[in-house]
Amino acid sequence: MAAEAHAHDHAHDHEHHDHPAPNFWNTYVFSTDHKMISKQFLVTGMFMGIVGVFMSMLFRLQLAWPEKKFAILEYFLGKWAPDGVMDPNMYLALVTIHGTIMVFFVLTAGLSGTFSNLLIPLQIGARDMASGFLNMLSYWFFFASSVIMIASLFVETGPASGGWTIYPPLSALPQAMPGSGAGMTLWLISMTLFIVSSLLGSLNYIVTVLNLRTKGMSMTRLPLTIWAFLVTAILGVLSFPVLVSAVLLLMFDRMLGTSFYLSDIYMAGEALHYQGGSPVLYEHLFWFLGHPEVYIILLPALGITSEVIATSSRKPIFGYRAMVTSILAIAFLSFIVWGHHMFVTGMNPFLGSVFTFTTLLIAIPSAVKAFNYLTTLWKGNLQLTPAMLFSIGLVSTFVSGGLTGIILGDSALDINVHDTYFVVAHFHIVMGLSAIFGLFAGVYHWFPKMYGRMMNKRLGYAHFWITFVSAYGVFFPMHFLGLAAVPRRYYTNAEFGMFDNLQDINVLITMFAILGGIAQLLFLFNFFYSMFRGPKASQNPWKSNTLEWTTPVEHIHGNWPGEIPEVHRWAYDYSKPGLSEDFAPQSMPIQDGEEATGH
Amino acid sequence: MNGILIAAVLVLAVLAVIQIVRIYELSSVIREEDTALPTPEDNDRQGFWMLVFGIAFIASFFAMVYAWMPDTLGLPASEHGPQYDNLWDISMGIIIVMFLIVQPVLFYFAYKYRGTAGRKASYFEHNNKLELVWTVVPAVILAVLILYGLSTWSTIMNPSQENEPIVVEVYAQQFKWTARYAGKDNDLGNANVRLIAGTNALGVDTLDAKSADDQVTPEIYLPVGRPVVFKFRSQDVIHSAYMPHFRAQMNCVPGVPTQFQFTPTVTTADMRKDADMVAKVERINAVRAKAGKEPYVFDYLILCNKICGAAHYNMQMPIVVVSEEEYAAWIKEQKTVAETL
Ligand code: HEM
Numbered sequence: 021m022a023a024e025a026h027a028h029d030h031a032h033d034h035e036h037h038d039h040p041a042p043n044f045w046n047t048y049v050f051s052t053d054h055k056m057i058s059k060q061f062l063v064t065g066m067f068m069g070i071v072g073v074f075m076s077m078l079f080r081l082q083l084a085w086p087e088k089k090f091a092i093l094e095y096f097l098g099k100w101a102p103d104g105v106m107d108p109n110m111y112l113a114l115v116t117i118h119g120t121i122m123v124f125f126v127l128t129a130g131l132s133g134t135f136s137n138l139l140i141p142l143q144i145g146a147r148d149m150a151s152g153f154l155n156m157l158s159y160w161f162f163f164a165s166s167v168i169m170i171a172s173l174f175v176e177t178g179p180a181s182g183g184w185t186i187y188p189p190l191s192a193l194p195q196a197m198p199g200s201g202a203g204m205t206l207w208l209i210s211m212t213l214f215i216v217s218s219l220l221g222s223l224n225y226i227v228t229v230l231n232l233r234t235k236g237m238s239m240t241r242l243p244l245t246i247w248a249f250l251v252t253a254i255l256g257v258l259s260f261p262v263l264v265s266a267v268l269l270l271m272f273d274r275m276l277g278t279s280f281y282l283s284d285i286y287m288a289g290e291a292l293h294y295q296g297g298s299p300v301l302y303e304h305l306f307w308f309l310g311h312p313e314v315y316i317i318l319l320p321a322l323g324i325t326s327e328v329i330a331t332s333s334r335k336p337i338f339g340y341r342a343m344v345t346s347i348l349a350i351a352f353l354s355f356i357v358w359g360h361h362m363f364v365t366g367m368n369p370f371l372g373s374v375f376t377f378t379t380l381l382i383a384i385p386s387a388v389k390a391f392n393y394l395t396t397l398w399k400g401n402l403q404l405t406p407a408m409l410f411s412i413g414l415v416s417t418f419v420s421g422g423l424t425g426i427i428l429g430d431s432a433l434d435i436n437v438h439d440t441y442f443v444v445a446h447f448h449i450v451m452g453l454s455a456i457f458g459l460f461a462g463v464y465h466w467f468p469k470m471y472g473r474m475m476n477k478r479l480g481y482a483h484f485w486i487t488f489v490s491a492y493g494v495f496f497p498m499h500f501l502g503l504a505a506v507p508r509r510y511y512t513n514a515e516f517g518m519f520d521n522l523q524d525i526n527v528l529i530t531m532f533a534i535l536g537g538i539a540q541l542l543f544l545f546n547f548f549y550s551m552f553r554g555p556k557a558s559q560n561p562w563k564s565n566t567l568e569w570t571t572p573v574e575h576i577h578g579n580w581p582g583e584i585p586e587v588h589r590w591a592y593d594y595s596k597p598g599l600s601e602d603f604a605p606q607s608m609p610i611q612d613g614e615e616a617t618g619h
Numbered sequence: 620m621n622g623i624l625i626a627a628v629l630v631l632a633v634l635a636v637i638q639i640v641r642i643y644e645l646s647s648v649i650r651e652e653d654t655a656l657p658t659p660e661d662n663d664r665q666g667f668w669m670l671v672f673g674i675a676f677i678a679s680f681f682a683m684v685y686a687w688m689p690d691t692l693g694l695p696a697s698e699h700g701p702q703y704d705n706l707w708d709i710s711m712g713i714i715i716v717m718f719l720i721v722q723p724v725l726f727y728f729a730y731k732y733r734g735t736a737g738r739k740a741s742y743f744e745h746n747n748k749l750e751l752v753w754t755v756v757p758a759v760i761l762a763v764l765i766l767y768g769l770s771t772w773s774t775i776m777n778p779s780q781e782n783e784p785i786v787v788e789v790y791a792q793q794f795k796w797t798a799r800y801a802g803k804d805n806d807l808g809n810a811n812v813r814l815i816a817g818t819n820a821l822g823v824d825t826l827d828a829k830s831a832d833d834q835v836t837p838e839i840y841l842p843v844g845r846p847v848v849f850k851f852r853s854q855d856v857i858h859s860a861y862m863p864h865f866r867a868q869m870n871c872v873p874g875v876p877t878q879f880q881f882t883p884t885v886t887t888a889d890m891r892k893d894a895d896m897v898a899k900v901e902r903i904n905a906v907r908a909k910a911g912k913e914p915y916v917f918d919y920l921i922l923c924n925k926i927c928g929a930a931h932y933n934m935q936m937p938i939v940v941v942s943e944e945e946y947a948a949w950i951k952e953q954k955t956v957a958e959t960l
């Protein structure tokens with residue numbers, strides 16, 4: 021390993037021979053430099069995030085005031101909101117595309133794509149990814165997939181509307197709903213490209229972490245960010261291909277008339293020829309990816325916050341080995357719990373019991389992580405940067421949302437809250453908010469590394485507090501809607517009397533959603549303003565230990581101007597007794613009189 | 620016109636923020652500080668807000684519970700319902716306790732250990748005992764929850780067959796429910812979507828002798844205290860028969876038959892008299908009166924709880940739980956398949 025890193029070193033000396041002269045195209049567009057690709061992922065992800073969040077505000081308007089007319093709806097949705105009243109099909113389309121965009125485009129590609137790309141080479145001490153070319157392809161597949169997803173919003177019959185899980189037969193038969201026509205075809209194509217992108221990226225991340233670590237960077241010295249990215253990539257490589265097969269079989273059913281998922285269907289006045297398939301098969305295939313996917317979203321966020329919390333607490337992360345073990349345990353378990361999404365599909369009750377057992381086991385490594393975060397804060401010297409605030413926010417949402425998982429993972433209890441707003445509350449808090457907070461923490465923390473300038477801290481604080489308050493304001497009340505049995509994916513709750521007493525809650529949620537959405541303008545403004553006008557960053561503004569802060573502020577190809585630094589210690593020697601500073605970069609040799617701590 | 624105004628306001632707002640940021644940065648240049656790093660005052664202020672947030676968060680948690688719990692489902696109306704609710708209360712109790720320990724500690728730590736100049740954090744990197752404690756304690760708690768959960772699950776999923784359950788088919792289609800009672804023989808006749816034609820909307824096989832006494836009805840009546848087994852069938856996409864008051868739910872999957880058995884224990888009439896329900900219905904009707912809608916009367920419902928298309932939000936059917944005699948009278952009135960087809 022070290023030898024290879026070394027070989028790469030030499031390659032660097034000859035860099036000028038094998039790289040064409042930099043120009044606009046190969047620097048900003050078809051770049052193979054991981055730092056540029058990371059920024060491309062970030063900006064594309066942010067754009068998709070704006071679209072996704074904006075959609076949620078539109079359908080929240082509908083849920084709060086189902087009978088009101090909103091000119092803004094007609095303005096944006098045109099024929100799908102005649103006279104300012106949203107069409108039910110459009111409601112479902114917005115929910116579906118919102119979910120798809122947030123889960124895959126923002127929190128998979130946007131989060132993992134940005135930070136795996138930025139940090140893997142920088143933190144392990146590599147000149148670049150193992151394959152810069154595949155890395156570039158990964159971005160452009162993602163880009164194409166985004167373009168197609170956005171384009172699907174404009175097709176005549178509307179975008180895919182069967183929910184982000186696109187269960188057949190609803191998604192398989194254009195007669196079932198308008199969105200299952202051309203919109204669904206585009207959705208499937210877009211997702212296929214997305215999966216290609218994700219696989220190219222993941223393979224690259226895995227190979228890079230395993231092979232290109234600098235001298236001294238043993239696996240047990242890796243920062244937790246890298247552990248998280250590595251395990252995430254492995255999860256992706258093992259689970260996304262199963263989604264490909266699910267999607268392919270669905271395409272066959274749609275286009276070739278096969279019956280993988282379809283049987284005994286009577287629709288639009290005729291019995292269809294399909295015979296012998298089962299939609300439940302699709303559910304199994306989908307959730308075999310779907311569940312690991314939530315950890316593909318969550319783990320990088322946890323990795324980022326581990327790093328930010330340790331750095332900003334000026335303390336070692338508590339229980340490094342336990343943290344790594346729990347990441348591995350969570351990853352392993354995440355492959356054998358998918359059935360908890362299917363307790364009420366009629367599957368064998370015994371199978372339900374097995375999935376309950378495995379699911380509740382995940383609570384153990386998750387609890388370990390939460391307690392370790394708390395202990396890391398304990399007796400720290402907390403530097404409350406915006407990144408740190410978002411990290412603390414993440415710990416809070418991870419706990420709040422994780423706890424309700426103990427309810428939903430219990431097959432018996434799931435019977436009555438499955439597919440209600442209780443679930444919407446649960447997954448938004450544990451996965452949506454946690455991952456978004458991780459993303460923000462990462463941006464605030466590594467902005468100086470990405471753009472060589474600092475973001476404005478005041479705006480960061482304002483952004484955090486409004487976002488944090490409105491995030492809980494949106495999702496906490498949803499638990500109570502769920503306890504009142506409000507099903508999800510309902511265009512309105514006012515059609516029959518049962519839920520009319522809950523209308524105030526819906527209005528409150530929508531107000532917080534609008535507030536939270538608008539607060540993101542503070543972030544966008546801060547981001548783009550600071551990119552050009554922010555104060556210049558120093559080399560290591562947060563006094564951090566990891567290797568990325570030993571590179572020059574100005575980006576150069578190959579990351580380090582000279583030799584790649586050698587690593588002498590783990591990433592968490594903060595406030596170590598016997599050292600004068602409260603941090604000790606990984607590249608700093610063990611000092612005289614310093615106790616060796618075994619990393 | 621509106622659009623221009625809004626755009627103007629937005630532009631002005633952006634300009635204002637730019638100016639504020641500028642002034643702030645300029646003034647801190649004058650004060651010679653690194654604008655981006657947190658100062659001790661920042662730590663004090665943000666730590667303080669963390670504490671405030673923690674307190675407000677816990678307070679609003681209790682406020683929400685107090686204000687909104689009365690609007691949730693309430694009294695279970697099935698035999699397994701109290702067991703379900705009991706498991707729910709215990710699990711919920713445990714997670715709420717965890718929530719009320721961890722969240723305050725988190726925000727308190729954020730406040731207590733906010734950075735101050737000249738202090739060094741403690742170098743505390745691991746402690747096997749502590750870590751063992753918080754691996755083993757959750758494991759034990761979870762073991763209890765798993766065992767209790769699985770035993771409840773198996774009672775619900777393997778109900779007693781001692782008392783022969785009434786067989787009712789619940790038939791789902793976009794976007795309505797239909798019921799088919801199994802009739803005198805308590806055995807449903809075969810059915811297949813390929814037989815759907817004219818008035819035979821469920822595709823009942825009239826050649827099957829068992830189908831002659833089946834009764835197709837637009838709503839469900841159930842005698843209180845008698846087990847009922849619902850056999851679910853869907854003709855088009857996946858639906859889910861959600862009967863929240865009975866703590867019951869099962870997907871209806873085309874091509875894949877499913878079922879769910881329970882015993883209703885509270886008649887509709889009694890539920891309408893339940894004090895909590897009366898109060899809740901009053902609140903509902905206060906809202907409806909304001910909107911000029913006719914008053915709501917409580918009914919048990921089957922709601923569709925799996926996205927199934929445009930009118931998914933409006934696919935429900937009443938379930939009426941009545942006394943044995945009322946049920947007998949009602950079921951006698953229903954036409955059999957032999958009579959209608
Ligand atoms: C402004 C912030 C957000 C708001 C107000 C919001 C609100 C909602 C609402 C009301 C639904 C519909 C629930 C239903 O009827 O099933 C929904 C669905 C969903 N949201 Fe969000 N959400 C937000 C952010 C996020 C984030 C950050 C994620 C990332 C994981 C996310 C992922 C999803 C998913 C996966 C669905 C399910 C879509 C489906 O049912 O097919 N949302 N969101």
Ligand SMILES: [Cu+2]
Nearest residue numbers: 310311358361
């Ligand atoms: Cu899952």
Ligand SMILES: [Cu+2]
Nearest residue numbers: 923925927931
């Ligand atoms: Cu439905």
